């Protein structure tokens with residue numbers, strides 16, 4: 001058996017502004033500077049793959065894995081186009097993408113690799129890689145965030161990532177590209193005055209960060225639905241579900257909150273989680289667990305249902 | 311300009327990239343099999359093109375759900391765009407080399423009029439911007455030559471950030487501002503609301519995406535809503551359609567939640583005229599109608 005494993009995971013912001021225009025806001029500058037600490041940790045690790053789940057890459061047909069070995073293009077943010085374009089040249093681990101696809105299919109998920117010249121890789125992934133892996137020393141992988149998937153499907157996608165990591169022998173850093181509270185200001189603001197959209201969002205973010213700082217990732221995963229309801233969590237906090245699931249659904253981590261700042265009203269945090277033994281105490285389970293995806297529950301459909309496998 | 315401008319025709323012109331794929335234009339990289347899954351919609355678009363071919367218009371305005379903006383409503387503000395638009399959702403079907411002109415003067419006028427309505431507006435002036443597939447697809451299907459300038463308006467997230475009712479009010483205001491801008495600049499405009507009706511997708515795809523045996527509506531609920539909404543259009547009950555819009559959005563996951571249809575109705579002053587349904591069909595489970603409100607013909611009759 002190969003010794004593929006997850007070395008650690010980081011939650012990073014979904015917005016490009018700390019990467020594109022840090023000088024415009026003390027909050028963005030702070031995040032920009034804090035990325036350097038995360039980068040140093042990743043560089044000191046033995047990682048040979050950075051695997052990203054990004055809430056900014058939305059998919060409909062199941063789950064897409066980026067598999068263009070050398071994407072070379074640019075992307076312009078839909079809102080923040082006046083801050084310029086993000087030109088990129090990345091190194092993607094195409095073999096791992098294929099393995100991940102196969103492992104996802106083996107767990108009943110719809111999955112496919114994509115490799116097309118000019119494919120618009122999402123601004124969240126590009127920003128994270130520019131800040132954390134600017135010279136492409138470590139290969140990257142990116143998986144999409146299905147718009148219809150809920151917790152069960154996302155857990156299965158996380159478990160498939162764990163299967164693929166084991167099978168491929170890669171030593172992996174996981175990145176969850178996601179905001180905490182994801183309520184943006186809907187008008188132009190002075191970036192100098194950026195703040196979390198509401199006190200309530202801020203309080204919920206801080207509660208989540210308190211738990212993450214204690215390494216209690218699975219507790220945060222269990223809390224995600226409530227957090228999303230209360231604080232407009234980013235995409236139901238699927239990035240947390242995916243990370244927690246891919247790492248084995250425990251609270252046994254050393255947690256580090258590197259930074260927490262507003263980006264255009266959203267809660268933007270840099271959090272690190274390193275596996276460590278028996279730090280997080282017992283688990284509080286409110287949510288169900290699942291190992292296999294059996295398709296969308298379209299009970300009103302008169303059409304043929306997806307075949308149910310064991 | 312001496313003569314005041316006007317909206318010649320308003321259309322619901324949905325944008326499944328599948329339809330461009332099926333038409334196999336040279337600008338699109340992938341080739342389709344021609345197996346025919348979306349024939350009713352392609353035929354519907356052919357009927358729409360036939361219906362508008364003798365109309366006089368000098369600009370096409372499109373409101374697109376696939377340029378999603380959180381900070382207000384954005385308009386393309388660069389006179390010429392050229393490049394490759396790969397759909398991040400269906401990259402296997404849509405990799406389109408676009409080359410299009412923008413009526414920046416009209417876009418700016420809409421921007422200014424809408425600001426007067428209290429809306430947050432922004433001109434997009436980055437020449438490297440990737441024009442979204444909604445804008446390209448609706449334009450291609452209505453006028454494949456791309457020989458007229460366009461105006462493209464983004465879909466603000468008001469419905470999602472606040473409520474469906476707040477979104478509706480904003481889109482009606484944006485529509486009214488669009489109408490005034492068209493009149494003031496003397497344009498003869500064709501308007502396209504680039505959205506589907508019911509909008510729940512299947513999350514898998516057959517080996518040949520155009521396989522007709524796979525294609526059908528997601529479920530009966532979606533189908534019933536679509537036909538109800540088309541009936542309201544056909545019988546001129548656009549007020550009632552607006553009243554029911556929040557229910558339609560909530561119950562059928564309608565893509566109207568991106569605001570395009572309400573913008574169009576607002577720009578046309580919520581006309582109580584009977585609309586012409588040129589086609590209806592499903593694409594990967596979603597319901598799509600091609601509908602025309604022929605304002606010019608209505609004027610002649612009046």
Ligand SMILES: [Fe+2]
Pocket residue numbers: 325375376506565
């Ligand atoms: Fe769409």
